[in-house]
Amino acid sequence: MAYKERTKPRLLCIYEALAKRMKLSPDDHYYLLNMDGGFGGELGLDVHTDALDSSCLVLNDLQLRHNRCSFQIDTLVICPDKLLLCEAKNYKGVHTWGQLTFRKPSGATLENPSIQLRRTQARLTVLLTDLKIEMPIEAYVVYTNPEFTLLGAQENADYLLPSQIPDYFQKFQVSGEIGPEQQRLADTLIRMHNPRYFAEELPTIEYRKLRKDLFCLACGSAVRHDGIKSVYCPVCQKRERTTKTIVHNIEEFRLLFPGEKVTTPRMAEWCGMENKDRVYRVLCNSYRAVGKGHGRHYV
Known part of the structure; x- marks a missing residue:
């Protein structure tokens, strides 16, 4: 090691x-x-x-x-x-x-x-x-x-x-x-x-031009919801827990936009999910809430 x-x-x-x-x-x-x-x-x-x-x-x-x-x-x-x-x-x-x-x-x-x-x-x-x-x-x-x-x-x-x-x-x-x-x-x-x-050669990143979806942890392809608790990748045919996949995609948002706040509506949009309650539960269980009401975000 x-x-x-x-x-x-x-x-x-x-x-x-x-x-x-x-x-x-x-x-x-x-x-x-x-x-x-x-x-x-x-x-x-x-x-x-x-x-x-x-x-x-x-x-x-x-x-x-x-x-x-x-x-x-x-x-x-x-x-x-x-x-x-x-x-x-x-x-x-x-x-x-x-x-x-x-x-x-x-x-x-x-x-x-x-x-x-x-x-x-x-x-x-x-x-x-x-x-x-x-x-x-x-x-x-x-x-x-x-x-x-x-x-x-x-x-x-x-x-x-x-x-x-x-x-x-x-x-x-x-x-x-x-x-x-x-x-x-x-x-x-x-x-x-x-x-x-070391200076990083970052490309231009525009949120509005990026595809909003959940992506496979293994191959990076868009996944399909396979019931409540898992997602399925049609490309590499792997299944993964939905919660783990959502967290991974949230972490990529934080990587690409370190100055932006992580909120429930924003993450639901980022992950291409209509079910905001599911995203909210993931945020509550995996991150720390800061603020109240409409100003609440997660770190």
Whole structure:
């Protein structure tokens, strides 16, 4: 179990909520796919780091700022004798290695992820120095997608290809036990973590243009009411409790419109439900009421 668990990025949740309720522009749709793919790559890395020896502290998704420089760490494994810094990539298809860029068969190019890795490693090293902590850092770009091929790959490079990942983590060894210095580092980094250091590229959100309905927790399709206590998804054919589905959709409203008040009429409209009493009961049982009468809302 990780010392700091990974959670789905807030921005990805926002785009997923919007994709159910409106047609995204091609650019926004592509951005959503990239974020979703990136998160999938990180989860693929977690499969291996979660299985590491208990004498390691695994910190996922650190967003840090030091000396006015912001940097993000996908995974940092704090060991008694070293640090393992991992940058997860979920690239798919054939890429040709270049010192500065990767090239796809289509001719498209992208920055070699090792450049970002070295930048992150340098900033982490500066932070460690200022914290008066001396520990060697092993750093790798970890390509988690089994459908990724890198032509011209360099030997002894700072990356792990899909076929190398299982063997690397199976042979990963540490010596000793976590001591006070390693524990202090882990706790300090968690305290420093702040997602607000990174500007979010939010799309334009207009309430009136969004579809009002209940959406499946599993696949995001609109659901049908299947009696009083459950809803049914005609796409993935899963059933879910109505209350749980309503709460999930209310939470998406709060995510998209953090400055708006959650009221019974508004949530009934948002969920596409004519039965306001049902929405009212869910709000009373799952949230705290503030105010009285027409001014009542829920937090």
